[in-house]
Amino acid sequence: MAVKTAASQRARRAGSAAAEAGALGGRADHKWVYRFDEGGQEMRALLGGKGAGVAEMTRAGLPVPPGFTITTEACIAYLANRGTFPAGMWVQVEAHLAGLEAAAGRRLGDPADPLLVSVRSGAAFSMPGMMDTVLNLGLTPETLEGLAARTGDRRFALDAYRRFIQLFGKIVLGLDPEPFDLALEAAKRRARAKTDADLPVPALEGLVAEFRTLVHRGSGRPFPDDPREQLRTAIGAVFGSWNGRRAIAYREYNRIAHDLGTAVNVQMMVFGNMGQTSGTGVAFTRDPSTGQRHLYGEYLLNAQGEDVVAGIRTPQPISALKRAMPEVYREFERIAQRLEAHYRDVQDMEFTIERGRLFMLQTRTAKRTAAAAVRIAMDMLSEQTLSREEALQRVEPEQVDQLLHRAIDPSARVQVLATGLAASPGAATGQAVFDADRAQALAAAGTAVILVRVETNPDDVHGMIAAEGVLTARGGRTSHAAVVARGMGKPCVAGAEEVAVDLRRRRFVAGGVTVREGEVFTIDGSTGRVIAGRVATVEPSVSGDLRRLLGLADQVRRLRVFTNADTPEDARRARQFGAQGVGLCRTEHMFMEADRLPHVQAMILADTVEERQRQLAKLLPFQRQDFIGILEAMAGLPVIIRLIDPPLHEFLPNHDDLLVEVTRLRERHGAPRRLERAERMLAAVERLREQNPMLGLRGCRLGLLFPEIIAMQARAIAEATATLRQRRVRAMPEIMVPLVGHVEELRRSRQLIESTLHDVAREQGVRLPIKIGTMIEVPRAALTAAAIAQVADFFSFGTNDLTQTVFAVSRDDAEGKFLNRYVAEGILAANPFEHLDADGVGRLMGIAVAEGRQARPDLELGICGEHGGDGPSIAICEQLGLDYVSCSPFRVPGARLAAAQARIAGPRGSTA
């Protein structure tokens, strides 16, 4: 969201500047045209992205084919004048054309040695739907002969000519492309040519004639044989395409201002297919897979750019050019170094060699793998190309996440059955199982399984723990399956809608393949792929460079990074990953384990306080042991333990299953005692069932109605702390009360907790200075933060629930049903469960931060929602001045980096 908003603001600024300039339309002395070497990156609004880029390369002294750019202002003036070039523009174009001819040593329309040019549109933002590229402009029946003569290759010249006519007809004149394609196909059939390149000269001559006729027939006018008229028409068409339907729709959709206009670039054509001293290629200044520092790429001799892509011939590695054309190679190497130094980043370059002469066509910052990004950043820091802060900004936090997971071997051939959401990274292979109990049983027997469900709920957690990975057909990146799996660091593909899960028959069908229970398949949670069979995987390589990068991040960042961990294993893992505490230790998963659930259920179904307390007394030792484990794993670091949060019916059997069972047993009249038991349980579940459990009896509300539950949990925490004290382990628990909306809820919860802590302290003869704080996850809590801060030692923003209530959107319901469509259709710029919503949720957090801190200056502030591991959200947390972010263990390293980046961006970053 931040990016788009910033971009759109830039667009508006640029737009209004351009609009002002548009008023200059009538002034002939205004400068409408720039030579490439007159521009640069900073003139993007005026010259468009392409024009600015090519100007920058020219200015860097690179061998770029010469040319010039007609400004966006000219476009605006043209459109305002209803299709008339602004006064003075054409004169300037003519003058620049003359300069270009001088630089090229050829003239446009010269029958002996014609200059050919390309004409390209280029707005400030890359924009589909606008006129793209016309190549070979300047060809006419006369200049064709000159080109043929000069190149000594009539076939080449004819092919260039027919391509030009075709493109000009389709793009400039807006003709239906189909007759051209049909004519080409027919010609190939007649000539028995496999590819376009196999067409012989006579066939091409016929095709040129046919294309000229098609243009005449389609446009009502003969094909223009005056190169200047070609150029004038093409420029007008580029300008006009700014107001084309698709371009307008695209701008509407992306909220780009309509008054920006597009520039037009006119550039000399160069040809890589003029024999064995010509060629074309692409190369990177460093290896984009590994980050290693050497030229990496490939080229083809006697070929055009599209031939490399088409894959008809196998290109040579760039190193072969060293032998083939040593001087060209040396020059290219020098240019590559200069480009990298100029842009201070790895470049992805396109080049053409025309008869031994090297031309640079394009350079851009290279995309790279996560591993390469880390290595490149660290190498460039060592090379003193980048400062520490710059190096830190060269790696995306998500790339760090990716590095910490097992991946599908990139060289393996795979059969993709379906693609869902990349919900939790990493690859997993195992037998398909369709319910959690079976997953647990098989895993206990040592079988690797993948749990397949339509969607998961808390009843499935034990199965998720047992499984290697999770596949769901429904739900988004923040569905239960995704959130829990990410928390466990377990691969998950969620919302794979093409996967038809048939729970009754215990199988799924996807991509025409049926996978039955027990059959092995693979998921790739990093890409969302569901893959047939077993696939080779590669171990994550946490290289020394990553460690160095994160060490630098730690030096820079202000935000501490905590983890969300419910088990000692999670806590230990997170600690290895650099977690500085546990920001959220949920206690309800502990209740779900098989040896406790019966007591939990009996406690819930208890009719009297005494019976409830009896069951809680049985749970106490379990909870104490849980807390001893996690507090020991985090010895010396704070562990924020959240008291029980979910509605109680989550611990009871599924309602619909019970209803079906009761109905069946009633129909069968066979098992009166079983029926009675089932009916009793059904009645209990129906009593506890809620229409909107998310807004129901849960969180601190539970504890206020059943104080004995809170008391048991507080006692377990206190006793665990006392036990560890005796072992000289520095346990630092803090107690967090969930779902507080009114200060009185926290005050009473706090009294209850403190009284239990005092009891234990007295019993054990120790001091137990345990902080007590609250989640801020209910809007009312944020709105009344000043009051709440008076009884809270800390606030922890539960931004999952806060987002749900601020938007009035239930995450689980919404993602599949409308949230994804909202994002796809641009109603929302991003899924607010992935990236914190600055305007709504962020604003509310800001109120709570300001008023909470004012009421209590030492109030500790953190975030423990899923957003705590998300880069853009961490940037908002930095701006809000929180003390820490907390996220799942595997996201801790990425969060460390993101926190450093947020710090570098400063308090008034891009999202402000």
Add this chain to the structure above:
Amino acid sequence: MAVKTAASQRARRAGSAAAEAGALGGRADHKWVYRFDEGGQEMRALLGGKGAGVAEMTRAGLPVPPGFTITTEACIAYLANRGTFPAGMWVQVEAHLAGLEAAAGRRLGDPADPLLVSVRSGAAFSMPGMMDTVLNLGLTPETLEGLAARTGDRRFALDAYRRFIQLFGKIVLGLDPEPFDLALEAAKRRARAKTDADLPVPALEGLVAEFRTLVHRGSGRPFPDDPREQLRTAIGAVFGSWNGRRAIAYREYNRIAHDLGTAVNVQMMVFGNMGQTSGTGVAFTRDPSTGQRHLYGEYLLNAQGEDVVAGIRTPQPISALKRAMPEVYREFERIAQRLEAHYRDVQDMEFTIERGRLFMLQTRTAKRTAAAAVRIAMDMLSEQTLSREEALQRVEPEQVDQLLHRAIDPSARVQVLATGLAASPGAATGQAVFDADRAQALAAAGTAVILVRVETNPDDVHGMIAAEGVLTARGGRTSHAAVVARGMGKPCVAGAEEVAVDLRRRRFVAGGVTVREGEVFTIDGSTGRVIAGRVATVEPSVSGDLRRLLGLADQVRRLRVFTNADTPEDARRARQFGAQGVGLCRTEHMFMEADRLPHVQAMILADTVEERQRQLAKLLPFQRQDFIGILEAMAGLPVIIRLIDPPLHEFLPNHDDLLVEVTRLRERHGAPRRLERAERMLAAVERLREQNPMLGLRGCRLGLLFPEIIAMQARAIAEATATLRQRRVRAMPEIMVPLVGHVEELRRSRQLIESTLHDVAREQGVRLPIKIGTMIEVPRAALTAAAIAQVADFFSFGTNDLTQTVFAVSRDDAEGKFLNRYVAEGILAANPFEHLDADGVGRLMGIAVAEGRQARPDLELGICGEHGGDGPSIAICEQLGLDYVSCSPFRVPGARLAAAQARIAGPRGSTA
């Protein structure tokens, strides 16, 4: 909540003032004691409520038994000094006692003609748990004889003495009351006395001796026979009771500061039981039932206050006193007039006549019926006792509500089976029915029925429409049943938990009585009573006074009052009640009607847009007719129509019923086609079903996913308007988009609506300047109001949903499960669904109002939640500067009054 907050702030202010004064504890020259005629109402903090009240009466020149008040400051000093009276206090008490003796013409402890006094506590706030009253202080074995001699009634004197010992022992010395009660019972048994009054002199003498022994044994010291010691002990005990357990608990609970202290009142005893020239009584300055202007009350000769209450003898009407004691009556009449004039309100007075001398013991503002309140206010305005503004403030808006409903005849004897919540006022009698279909069928056949459900949901609405009233066993005052019934102006008792509803056997059991389907019973929605059989009712009397009152309210108020109405009948009724527009016309109830539901369901289940449009086309004429009806009923006034809001599955059959049906059919293997149909419907319902429908696919989200639904509704509205234009009816629809959270949702909805309106305008050749606005019911909408206001012509606060999301509380789930307990236990001061929460929801509304208006100064602002008919909530709306409130038709008159009161209270009213 506002009230409590304000009270508690006052308490704190008073408390800190008192605390400062407490520091004066050592200063003997400080004034610790006030004669009654030195004080007044404004000295409540210092003299306590009781002391200030009796001072006010004394100051008004009434014959109040003389006395003095020891200040709350003295109490604080006493407690700070660990139980020592502050220096100078006792000296001042002695001096005031001497003054009292002079005024009374008797001396404390005088064996011949003793002065007796009462000692009463009196804090600034009435507070249970504190020492209350000790009567007859000053009696000793010696003064007993004097009293007996003076009154000539030894029995009376002995009875007074034994009462004094009993009270002193129990209250001042804190002894167990049980032995005293047992001794009294035993004495009565022995003397064969039916009541205490029947005890003969010897028995009383024995009892006095026994009581003295009980005190000695219980306290370890003999009963004090020095009246000054009695007084000193009693004063200390009153002071000490401030820190009693129950008093502290009460203050904790009510958040009253602990440092306020209590005052002590010492007052001369007077006796109404000194023969036939003595008596006691209570009277009102006007009839509290009708408001008629004449003395109204009753008295008993030769009796004490408690005899009137005990009902042993039948009291005489106050008019009889005119004949019995004409001078006393005249004096009382004069006093009554003076009191009413002094307090400028009807007074409820207690008096005692001691041997022909009239004493006023207490006066307070009289409680009165709704009808009396209205009449008194209008009469006192006519009498020029009250200004228009004051008269308007003398009637509660709820009293106006009450006047508009049929009521149980107050003289009827009724058998109350259970008491639930008074959810929608009025009485109804009818046959019990247990499902909506049967209710509809019976009602269609002319039978009056009451719909009995555990709770209702939208499926029951047609049954509610058909029924005379609704009874539910679950749910609160703002449950579905309550809200819908109130909207319909239909009596409803909700959440009657003692009513055990057995839907299968079609009966309910309550109060030991079983009511089967078809049996007649009665509900009283004004009191919450469920009553056996048929009961006589009385018609509401909308008197001329009420009309006059509301007319005055209309002159004063700034807020307009709209109504929530879905049907022409509702709209017409509300218009008669003074509604100035429709603030919320829900369109979904229209979808629920029997002739439309099949099309609605087919529309929902449609697989293609075309099929959906086909079904919508069938619904269009229905909707158009609906809108013609309501727009015609409100001709000339605005009608804000909300587009479809509820989740679609609300229109489909109940999920659990379907699941049971499918399971049964599967077990029976008998009806494959029925099974298939049921399975298909079940699958559809499961697809649409949501975990938290309140936060799911509803409101504008529906319209953005299925634009054809919005288009149909907009077309229906536009065509209805055009049709009425042709009939020269001034239709003024406005279109409201529900559940907007992001400006983009509203922008796109608006585009869609506008384009439909344009289409219809073009087709029909009319102008359709229809305003388009939005509900503000999602926190994010309020937080981003500035952006949303740019595409909204109006905001309407949907405070039901806003309260749900701001609190993260689902109304339907919460009321029965924890919200009622929250209120009962004081965690929340009020149910936020009944009274708008100023701190959370109100604050958020304030943000939206300020930023919305700033962005768009002509933005129209209103509220359409249930709060729109609630007095305290209307006060908040006035402070927020809204333009109108909207409520159900029957609450419109009350809202008119509340709006006037809010205006009078001004922008900085009690809730600020």
